[in-house]
Amino acid sequence: MVNYWADFAKGDWQNKIDVRNFIQKNYTPYEGNADFLADKTKRTIAVWEKCRELLTKEREKNGVLDIDTEKVSAITSHAPGYIDRENEVIVGLQLDRPLRRGVIVNGGLRMAVQACKEYGYELAPQIKEIYSKHVRTHNDTVFSLYTPEMRKARSLGLLTGLPDAYGRGRIIGDYRRIALYGMDRLIEQKEKDFATLFAGKMSEEIIRSRDETAQQIAALHEIKAMAAQYGFDISRPADTASEAVQWIYFGYLAAVKEQNGAAMSIGRISTFIDIYIERDLARGILSEITAQEIIDQLVIKLRLVRMLRTPEYNELFAGDPIWITESIGGMGEDGRTLVTKTSMRMLHTLDNLGAAPEPNMTVLWSKRLPQEFKRFATAVSINTSAVQYENDEIMRPVFGDDYGITCCVSAMKLGKMMQFFGARANLAKALLLSINGGKDEKTNKQLAPEMALPQGEYLDYKDVREKYSQVLEWLAGLYVNTMNVIHYSHDRHAYEAAQMALHDSEIERLMAFGVAGLSVAVDSLSAIKYAKVKPVRNADGVAVDFKIEGEFPQYGNNDPRVDVFAREITHEFITALKKHPAYRNAKHTLSVLTITSNVMYGKKTGTTPDGRKAGEALAPGANPMHKRDRSGALAAMKSVANISYDDCRDGISYTFSIIPEALGKTSAVREKNLMALLDGYSDCNAHHINVNVLDRSVLEDAMRHPELYPQLTIRVSGYAVNFIRLDREHQQEIIDRTFYETI
């Protein structure tokens, strides 16, 4: 019998499913420079060229190349597909052809129908019939459960982006388990769990766990069957680096065939894969060139993952994102760096294949990372704007050293935690409710419980602040209840069997709430407190405009007078949320993250007391409002860093755009300054930063001549997008955003 674990250091990982233990026992930290990296191979060039042609065609066809309207996508629904079979080192496509999109209907029928229609397709009648007459979808159930108040909060834009018509996503299967243990061992473990953990008295909870575990076991068998279609036997552990990557990818592929979740991270695979590469290099069966080829080709596959979305969805999350987040680097609990040569190989795909939004390259930053790695990461970042950074120093104490980032900024222990994605509440709109007696400022409808209007000609800070607390208190209850309803329904109709099968059977659950419009709410409170704000009310008593007299401190300038509001409100809101029990005993977390939805939320928000006009975009994530941060980038960063990660465990997103000249005169200086910037930011206990090093004029030119910029990538609030795939409104919003260009 072949010993697939030959040459690996022994450990607990052999007796139980424990990927972290395997990594710790076997990985080789790398502190050297990037000189060893190899260029792309002929095979990679051939495959990528084919993809580029297809991507151009896709763009010409309004962003969607093809849809299979006849067959619902599932793990084994489609025959194997290839791009360029003889040159593909890693194989597997969601459907039978590259860039063809599948329909996944258990989230909701209407969404699938609409999405097809939008691109000139018609969903097959038999699918419509099944899902309208015989199968209830997530969407059906949620809407039957929603209370009138929930519906109102949703339609008026107080709670938005809720995962009630599509997959909630944000679950990371620990795909590495497949490579390390093989399917049979994983199935065996699940069967054991089924028989021992979820047995005895059949309470509702135990029954549900049994049901879910049974679904997981079935999914594991299906993944095995899918791999077999491609000619691979993944019942056993991977024997080589190439197999390890292929096994991981099959697991991931199963997830994206089965789920259309908003964010489908891949986890933290680079350093794990590195162990296999090192073993193969030592065995003499792999070279640096072929090692890089495997990584390049995996990344090509990830760049081709597609979901079928509706126009409403695209309006929220522009640029067709999947958030295939790969977390790279970080430090181990024992003080060794988790950077390996494959951390660099992964980033190097951005050089070899050119910039791209996927996978969502996320460097877990620490001041203690090897200097050469820091230099390399910042250089890639400056050249491609496709890298984001998150502070390992504040996440490791909470999540250990084997966590991954789901979506943009949410950390989770891999294989041990899952989360219920909770979209976000619009805090700017909530503030307007407290000024308008609980009425919605756009429709004059009563939304929050009725309350008195603030007294006096000018808004009184204390009065408004108290009323705001009342609104937040009410909103928190409504928000938790809404999430509970959604996730009950999602578990019932669109359970992520394949992904959950790659978790421990007993897991920690998080419920990830979020806020949008934080900086607008904060500046509005500052205006009310430090300037004089007179509301102009309509016949219904709703403020349609505000007259502001005098100056007021603005968020983004490291001014404690106003920054304190950002800290205070997030603390107040998460505290209020925690008062309401979450579904399945999930732990409440909070993010300050909007992705691109700040544009949409802005549209749904009336004029605010900070001087922002009705309909104008909110600032993304935790960013200051456009052009209000006037003291330079560091002051803005300090303002953001002032928000507590303890309160916002689901992440605090900050997007930083700078022209190259303002980062330094030479590329060496730019790298050095960016490293110092990230070290300093990490020192302030800040959480996340996107870095765009771009000329504003490049973006403007790309708006005029998209055909010249097929790969132009920029980072937007937690993920990267292909700039030319954004609609004009989002493009303009990005250009309007503060660019640091003082020279």
Next chain:
Amino acid sequence: MKGYYHSKETFGTVDGTGIRYVLFLAGCKLQCIFCHNPDTWQHSEKMIDSKAVLHEVNEYRNFYEASGGGITVSGGEPLLQPDFVAELFSLCHNNKIDTTLDTAGFCSKIALLKVLPYTDHVLFSLKAATIPLHRKLTAGYSNRKIIENLQIVAKRKPVTLRYVILPEITDTQIEMTALVNLIHSLRAVNLKVDLLPYHKMGIEKWNALKMPYLLKDLEPPSAAAIVQAKNKLQSAGICMAAS
């Protein structure tokens, strides 16, 4: 004590080494016709205390230290407020913060000598090496006093001599030769030249101030023109700043 200032930048990366806090003081008499910050010529009532500046620099200290940066005082002409700058730099030195002075040297020798002891590095902007051109590019001033100050600085401190290339104005044979001769005559301890390509980004500020911009037809120099000027200096044995 307090100084008149125009603005501050917490993330300065082009006025000295590393990441720097840049304080732009208000007030300048040279009034160069290509100035890109004409809004700093006059001072308003806006003042800042040197201790407050130090406090702010300390706020961002980890960024500056990680990059080998510090503070730069620019302008305007900082040496029009020598007591303020001297006090600020001395405070910075007491706190182990690196100090860079960005000056055009148009001030009294006394003013310069007040500040220099607390200065680690000087960015010295020379507008022209010959007197006639200097008069033309500024509000009619000779560069005699400026060159005397440059001599003082060059003997005592590391200097980056900044020189703006205005095509066919500051890079003519005559001007470049005069510049080379001047630099040679300085016998500087540590001098590098930083050639800055003229740019038109100041125009909007001139328009906003309703002042006529005399150089509106002048285009920025080509990359080749910069290389040519650089070669001229380098072949005369002059060190260039990295760019």
